[in-house]
Amino acid sequence: xxxxxxxxxxxxxxxxxxxxxxxxxxxxxxxxxxxxxxxxxxxxxxxxxxxxxxxxxxxxxxxxxxxxxxxxxxxxxxxxxxxxxxxxxxxxxxxxxxxxxxxxxxxxxxxxxxxxxxxxxxxxxxxxxxxxxxxxxxxxxxxxxxxxxxxxxxxxxxxxxxxxxxxxxxxxxxxxxxxxxxxxxxxxxxxxxxxxxxxxxxxxxxxxxxxxxxxxxxxxxxxxxxxxxxxxxxxxxxxxxxxxxxxxxxxxxxxxxxxxxxxxxxxxxxxxxxxxxxxxxxxxxx
Amino acid sequence: xxxxxxxxxxxxxxxxxxxxxxxxxxxxxxxxxxxxxxxxxxxxxxxxxxxxxxxxxxxxxxxxxxxxxxxxxxxxxxxxxxxxxxxxxxxxxxxxxxxxxxxxxxxxxxxxxxxxxxxxxxxxxxxxxxxxxxxxxxxxxxxxxxxxxxxxxxxxxxxxxxxxxxxxxxxxxxxxxxxxxxxxxxxxxxxxxxxxxxxxxxxxxxxxxxxxxxxxxxxxxxxxxxxxxxxxxxxxxxxxxxxxxxxxxxxxxxxxxxxxxxxxxxxxxxxxxxxxxxxxxxxxxx
Numbered sequence: 350x351x352x353x354x355x356x357x358x359x360x361x362x363x364x365x366x367x368x369x370x371x372x373x374x375x376x377x378x379x380x381x382x383x384x385x386x387x388x389x390x391x392x393x394x395x396x397x398x399x400x401x402x403x404x405x406x407x408x409x410x411x412x413x414x415x416x417x418x419x420x421x422x423x424x425x426x427x428x429x430x431x432x433x434x435x436x437x438x439x440x441x442x443x444x445x446x447x448x449x450x451x452x453x454x455x456x457x458x459x460x461x462x463x464x465x466x467x468x469x470x471x472x473x474x475x476x477x478x479x480x481x482x483x484x485x486x487x488x489x490x491x492x493x494x495x496x497x498x499x500x501x502x503x504x505x506x507x508x509x510x511x512x513x514x515x516x517x518x519x520x521x522x523x524x525x526x527x528x529x530x531x532x533x534x535x536x537x538x539x540x541x542x543x544x545x546x547x548x549x550x551x552x553x554x555x556x557x558x559x560x561x562x563x564x565x566x567x568x569x570x571x572x573x574x575x576x577x578x579x580x581x582x583x584x585x586x587x588x589x590x591x592x593x594x595x596x597x598x599x600x601x602x603x604x605x606x607x608x609x610x611x612x613x614x615x616x617x618x619x620x621x622x623x624x625x626x627x628x629x630x631x632x633x634x635x
Numbered sequence: 636x637x638x639x640x641x642x643x644x645x646x647x648x649x650x651x652x653x654x655x656x657x658x659x660x661x662x663x664x665x666x667x668x669x670x671x672x673x674x675x676x677x678x679x680x681x682x683x684x685x686x687x688x689x690x691x692x693x694x695x696x697x698x699x700x701x702x703x704x705x706x707x708x709x710x711x712x713x714x715x716x717x718x719x720x721x722x723x724x725x726x727x728x729x730x731x732x733x734x735x736x737x738x739x740x741x742x743x744x745x746x747x748x749x750x751x752x753x754x755x756x757x758x759x760x761x762x763x764x765x766x767x768x769x770x771x772x773x774x775x776x777x778x779x780x781x782x783x784x785x786x787x788x789x790x791x792x793x794x795x796x797x798x799x800x801x802x803x804x805x806x807x808x809x810x811x812x813x814x815x816x817x818x819x820x821x822x823x824x825x826x827x828x829x830x831x832x833x834x835x836x837x838x839x840x841x842x843x844x845x846x847x848x849x850x851x852x853x854x855x856x857x858x859x860x861x862x863x864x865x866x867x868x869x870x871x872x873x874x875x876x877x878x879x880x881x882x883x884x885x886x887x888x889x890x891x892x893x894x895x896x897x898x899x900x901x902x903x904x905x906x907x908x909x910x911x912x913x914x915x916x917x918x919x920x921x
Contacts, residue, residue, distance in 0.1 A: 366652035376789040377663040451796040491780030503662040510737040
């Protein structure tokens, strides 16, 4: 049984509860981060902490604690749950003043809610899906316009995963104004003639911590990177494709809307980037 | 202290909690309704129950109970909390299978969560704001594309209320592709030469229960109704404007983006519709 964290307390997971008046529950007024644990250490903690602070700032929300304290809670959860490989989920909401209103409660009188829990994933780094690659479908991107803020408004991404599943695929790429924005819970890339192409940062996509690291490693390895949007048609004609996220690292995409990419197996760029990412991330894990 | 309802139990509000793994909290995977109580009776219960079932169906979610049972819980909460005038909030989420995943949990093994609570509003029908009218600003509508489903993804509407407040106004009208969709938590109307104009139903707006009733009463009173979208410019040149919702009924709008409408006081059509709505709603309250 897991031990989880709720507002200062470490609790058995079945006792971990929040008020029904919490704005995270009533108004989706919350943000989250997912940090990976490999060999018992945290990957890119500073990146996640920095993005969390940015999400909070964009929503005029206060941090629930300072980032050193947050690191301490991460480590305590890793220790208590004996996580060797897995994920740490954290969610901050605007809390509750005991009732429901669209107007934000007085920030002086209302503490943010902080909830954290672990997910043990022994095979995270050896995920067999990475060897086969995943299949994606394309669907309309009808999410709200501030995807750069990592809010808990995940209903449509969830629906997208279900649509992919119903189509016999693994995930969905979201398309807006004819261009791919990103995957349901990852950033999307294509590779053509050795060039890595991925959408530029804006309010339209999540500013992936893994994305930033992978692009940095790619450039350091002298790979060409082009940050611009692309269509599903262009993606179908690419040599290969992949997605990145904290929990899947670099995951090859081998089929888009039923069209196999290249020979239908993971491409060399994705495989190489996955290796580099895992190797480099472990070096700087804390 | 209120008595609230959580999954079959009537509890003191401070003990009303849900699991941190509830998908309503983690993924905004929930829908809601707000039903008005006047003189101790429920307004348009059948309309709210019908819309709830539609929201659930659109999201492949199961109803938490049958609608007679739901009516019984509404009435019990009115009785326990001695509500003469006020609101009953209900929220249904997809529940939880004890962990976090984008994929929906097995519906056979996972019960939806049902949370309900009351808000006493003694002056609901005599709201002084209705005598003065409200001021609105216009903001971009960046919400997700399925506003016909009454989900708890209310962060942007909340932000809109805060933007209105910061501008010294009461609410915001949302604008997409140059046309008003609706208010942050209400449907929007203008009146020109006696004609009532309001956006037609689609996935772009909430299918307001109050909207349906008000348009029916307007037509029965031989008023002309035109269901089409309108711009902020057209609204500024209207004779009057108003919004409708379960909790505000018919609320006059007297100013849009700093431009007073007509003489800057509530118009005769809005005032008349408010009277008719209150009178007729009470007749059919249960």
